[in-house]
Structure formats: C-alpha cells, structure tokens
Amino acid sequence: MKANLFFKYLVCYLLIVISSLIILNTVGAGRIRNGIINDNIRSMKIEAETITSDYMKGYYSGNMSLFDVDNGLKTIDTFADARIMIINAVGEVVSDTRGTSFNDKNERRRLPAWLLEKDSYVGGNIKELSNKAIVAVISPIDIDFVLKGYVVLSMEVSELEKDASYSIDTLNICFLILGVVFLIALLFLYRISIIPLRAVIKAAREYARGNFDYVFATEENRHDEFRDLMDTIEYMAKELSLMEEYQRKFISNISHDFRSPLTSIKGFATAMMDGTIPPELYNKYLSTICFETDRLTKLTSGLIELNKFDSHQALLDIREFDLHSMIKQTVEAFEGKCRDKHISLNLIFEGDESLVMADKGKIEQVFYNLIDNAIKFSHNDSDINITTKSKGNKVIVSVKDYGIGIPKESLKKIWERFYKTDTSRGKDKKGSGLGLAIVKEIIQSHGEEIDVISTENAGTEFVFTISKAGV
Incomplete structure (x- = not known):
C-alpha cells in the first residue's frame, strides 16, 4: 500500500x-x-x-x-x-x-x-x-x-x-463547514480502515516469511469485518503452521517407511551377490525380499489413493449392492489369519440382505482395512463382531474387537497418515500407518461419518454409516 x-x-x-x-x-x-x-x-x-x-x-x-x-x-x-x-x-x-x-x-x-x-x-x-x-x-x-x-x-x-451574493456566501460558508466535517470523517475512516489494513498486510508478510507466531498489533476490542479478517488470517497462519509441521512429519515418516524395506532388500541382495549368504538359504532371503517389496507396493498404492482424495480425483462409482453379501466375501479373505490366531469373526446382521447405495470397491476397502486392524490388535482366542443395523435412511455398521485398545491420548491421532499407535510393542510394525487415513477419506467422500470408541486393554469399535438404497 x-x-x-x-x-x-x-x-x-x-x-x-x-x-x-x-x-x-x-x-x-x-x-x-x-x-x-x-x-x-x-x-x-x-x-x-x-x-x-x-x-x-x-x-x-x-x-x-x-x-x-x-x-x-x-x-x-x-x-x-x-x-x-x-x-x-x-x-x-x-x-x-x-x-x-x-x-x-x-x-x-x-x-x-x-x-x-x-x-x-x-x-x-x-x-x-x-x-x-x-x-x-x-x-x-x-x-x-x-x-x-x-x-x-x-x-x-x-x-x-x-x-444573490449573500445567499452564495451563506452556502459557501455552510459548504466549508461541511468540508471540515467530511475531512474529520476521512481521518476517522483512515483510522478505522487503512491502519488495520496495514496491520493485515504486515501480518501477511510475516506469515509469508514463515513467522507463524506473529500477533496482530492492533486493538483487541474491535468487533467488525476487519476483526473477522484478522481472525481468519491468524487461523490460516495456524493451519499453515500445522501443515508445515505435518509436511515435516510426512517426509520423515515416508522416508523411514521406504528406507527400512529398501535397506533390507539391498542388504540381502548384496549379500547373495557377494556370497555372504550361501545358495541353500537363497529361498529364505528371497522370501524376505518379496515381503519387503510387497510392503513398498502397499505403501505406494496407499499414497496414490490418498493423493486422489486430496486432489479430488477419486471418482466414486455409486451403485446399489447388498452390503451383507459384500461383507461375507471380504471376511472370507481373512480365514487364514483368523485360524492362525484362533479368532472368531461374528457377523451380526439385521435381516438377510441390506441394500445400500455406495461405491462397492471403496466400501470393501474400508472393511478390509478395519478387519485387518482388528485382527492385528486382537488377542489370540478372541472375538471380532461385525454388526449392521438399520436406522432411518442409513445403515449403521460396527466393527468391534476385544484387543489391546487405543490409548486415550492417541484417539485423535489415529486418522493421521503414518501414525502408529503401538510401535514400541511392535504390534503394527508391518503396517504403513495409512489404513485408517484411507478409511476416513473414503467414508467422508461418501458424505458419511465414522467414529471410534476404544478403551485400552478392553478393545476398539469403529462405527460408520452408509446410505440405504431406494430412499
């Protein structure tokens, strides 16, 4: 200015x-x-x-x-x-x-x-x-x-x-008095508009330099549009600060998650090439290399999936399908894991079928991630309940386990990308930390809500909604 x-x-x-x-x-x-x-x-x-x-x-x-x-x-x-x-x-x-x-x-x-x-x-x-x-x-x-x-x-x-001169002189005097009044009004307008506008510009420049701790140097008792603008810019600065922090964590996490499997792959491949690993153990270490490669593939796919939601490129194929039938098909994929841990997957459905309107592939991915998490954090010889219940024009779905639960301080963070709740105990070391982030993005892209209820050492329940068909 x-x-x-x-x-x-x-x-x-x-x-x-x-x-x-x-x-x-x-x-x-x-x-x-x-x-x-x-x-x-x-x-x-x-x-x-x-x-x-x-x-x-x-x-x-x-x-x-x-x-x-x-x-x-x-x-x-x-x-x-x-x-x-x-x-x-x-x-x-x-x-x-x-x-x-x-x-x-x-x-x-x-x-x-x-x-x-x-x-x-x-x-x-x-x-x-x-x-x-x-x-x-x-x-x-x-x-x-x-x-x-x-x-x-x-x-x-x-x-x-x-x-005529007397009348004109009278009008001139009145006009000059009004001119003084208008000048005072102009100075008042300067004080209430241009001064705070300069403060906004200065704050914007500070935020542009990365100084997100800058505080507006203006009256705190303002209650007008400039105050709203200042509050909005301060809120934007806080969000940018959080975004900057998120980007640092994101880069750190993704670097760590990529470096670990790449280090294993390179280490085993080099050892096989220089003869450190004898030929009779090749199959064992090749299996490890394949496992780490699968981890990288899943991590890359998860990042691509989340990027589609961020850039609004994730197109939903909304159509009618039977939710109960889809859940049964998804559960069958976990028979081996459940058998290994002696976990019972209980399906508690309301009615024989439940017709919903959604993207079947995306909802199937939601169930896959939630069930996979439930098995991963469940104790041996425990139960996992999948429940559906009709309410109004929605179907309420619940995936509940009786495992280790989520600490209270971690409940708000579980939706963050790369966040892992129990890395110290190694329970989710195979995960990428993207599963729940993808789940939330899919549910929200459908215009629905998802919530979590958890008690440490007692279990976790994820509850979300899906729209009924024909309503």
Missing part, C-alpha cells in the same frame, strides 16, 4: 471540494441570481397590479389627485424598494417616486416606446431610468378597456446581486 491509499482518499476529497465550490460559484451562483431576479419580477408585477387597482383607477376616475397618488406610490417604494413611475398613453412620465416628471427643458420626460411594449426587461442601463443595469416591469393601465398609460417599476440589478 505504501501509504498512498490515504493520499488517494485525500486527492479525491480535495477534487470533490474544489469542483463543488467552482460549480457552486458559477452554475449555482447564476441560477441563484436568475432565481432572485425572477422572484423580484413576479413581486413587482403584483405591486404594479395593486397600484393600478388601488390608485390609478381612482386617479383616472377623478376620485384621487396626483398628489395623493404620489404620496401613496412613495410609501410603496419604501416597502418594495423599487422605483415607481406612472406613464401616460403617449409615453410621458406623469409621476416618479425617485425623480421629476420634467427634463431640463421643462418638457415631460419620455420612456422609449420599445420598453413600454414589453411586460418586463432585464438588461443594460436605460438613461431615463438609471445609468446601471436594471430590472423593470411594465404593466398597462386599462380603464374600461381603454389604455390610459403604464405603471413602471424598476430596480438596479446590482441591488439584487447583493442578495
């Missing part, structure tokens, strides 16, 4: 103020001036009509003398602040509130004929009225449909411009 956002605000503010003042004192001043002139013309026309009805009809009917008319017009002049003239039918001045009716030659003064033909006039000076620009109103005096003369009211434009 480099402090230029406030500068832009200030430039916009000055442009608005200056352009508004220019417009007010040009276009606005002209309209105010014209408005005052038009208002005075209307007022003078009303006064002219009043003079005609109240004075001139009485004068021409003989009921009033010219002296009485002059006195009345001078009173009106005082209140209306306008020069009043009475003109006869031939254009001669009969009465003038601010001058005489005769010129230096003792002749009656005359007004131009073209002026008497107008009803109003705004323009340059007329020597018979004033040496300055004037506003004049001409009202005919009709008595019994006979033109007897004219009533002429005039006023210098400069007098009206004083009123």
